[in-house]
Amino acid sequence: MITVKPVRDVRLTAWQKTYYPELWKGLMVTSRHFFVNLARHIGRGMGLKTKAPMVTILYPEERRPLSPRWRGLHRLMLRPDGTPRCVACMMCETACPTDCIYITAGESTDGRVEKYPVAFEIDLLRCCFCGLCVEACPEDAIRMDTEEIDLGGYSRAEFYLDREFLLEHKPALTTHEQYPGEREGRPVERVDLLKMAKGH
């Protein structure tokens, strides 16, 4: 048996075919928006509390809250004693699909870690902001949570970020706290996975 699906007849009626009634409807929609928004703008101008006449966010002055997962400009994290967390393991450099991270490792003398980054450079013009370096890092030393999204400059050199810039660069905005207390440089409690595995 053949089943049929009834299709709504979308042919225009004679009234609609005269064109003008439908044009009038459209004009009424836009005119309504025009006059309502005009009234709201005037109301705001006079200091009344009206509904927002626009959906616009006036960008440089106002900013949209960003998602905690937003990937912006990179930064390098510090230990409480002020030394970089990075141990120059080259995981991020390896993970990077655009090869924009250049690390020069040096031997550490403080006895806690073996290596530290003598130089840690990011060529921002090559970076594709994929965040794989952040995922690869075993020390949580590199993050992209500065919420700096308006990156501009007048020369190529400005986009070549060195170790000092990345270490000293503090997030400009705090629309959210990713890890409470983390921003001040206090360490998060480390979970020893090996100990956990033995315990169970």
Add this chain to the structure above:
Amino acid sequence: MSSMFTDFGIILGKIALVYSGILSGAVLLTWAERKQSALMSDRIGANRAAILGIRLWGLINSMADAMKMIFKEDYQPPRGLRMLHTLAPVFAMFPVFVTFAVIPFGPPIEAFGRTIRLQILDLDIGILYLFAFGSIAVYGTMLAGWSSNSKFSLLGGMRASAQMISYELILGLSLVGPVIVYGSLNPADMVAAQNTYLWGWLPKWGLFVQPLAFLLFLPAAMAETKRAPFDLPEGESEIVAGYHTEYSGMRFGMFFLGEFSEIVVLAGVLTTVFFGGYHIPYLYGGTEMAGGPGFYFPWGAYVPIAAWLVVMLRVISFVFKVAALMWLQMQIRWTYPRFRYDQLMRVSWREMLPVALINIALTGIVVMLLNR
């Protein structure tokens, strides 16, 4: 001799007044276009240009626009026809400005010992003059398309000429109705006829006695201005910028200004033919009624108003009507999407043309029966 100089001075004064009006109207329209479209779509619109931090709701942007156009590089395509390329914007702008000459923007006033008509050119064939210059406007776009040595420009020019010739027909035929009703081609006579009343209360505005003509004239005239929904000659998604692809700087600015001036002029024509010109319903001037100037309402009430105030009110009424019609054109421009080219041609030749002819026939029959 001195009277000749006075006449000359008066005419120059009127020209200066009207053209400064059109130009400032066109400049304000560039602002209105941005702000009105913004309000319609819940946005804010241009508001960044500022002088010493004063933004004036985006009005400074119009000035910034003018500055940009004046100082931008004036490029001419190296293998184009230089002379025609230079002439084209002039041909596009000139007819628009000249058209306004026949439009009366106020009642005759008594000054300097003579009657001054607030109209640059009192022409008996005013409506024909309007069409004559309207037809010349097509040369501007055609020459621009031809002289640019660019395929996009040529396509735009071809589209523009086909479109403007098709819609000029509707433009002319739709105004035959009002011409029959008012029995004159003189805009001043048409305006005077619109201060008479049907059944004693309905003003004989073109809108009320010739509604069909209005519904035909408005889209046809908007097609002549080459703005959305009739902006196929520019059609940026298809042919870059159409006939002015190869124009920059003030040469482009002249096309731009011409287009916006055309909106002002079109609003003036619409006001004159369909919205009672400078007249306010039931308001009569100095010697038009035996009882003196003032409002004569259909229910018999009479409100006296000073003769000079009547003149003022009428000029204000003209300006207000023109402004309202410019608003309407903007609203239409930002509401409807662009036609497809075959739709454009079909609407003109197969739908509007028969209706225009029927309107002429019906108007003729009705006028003949009434005058028997």
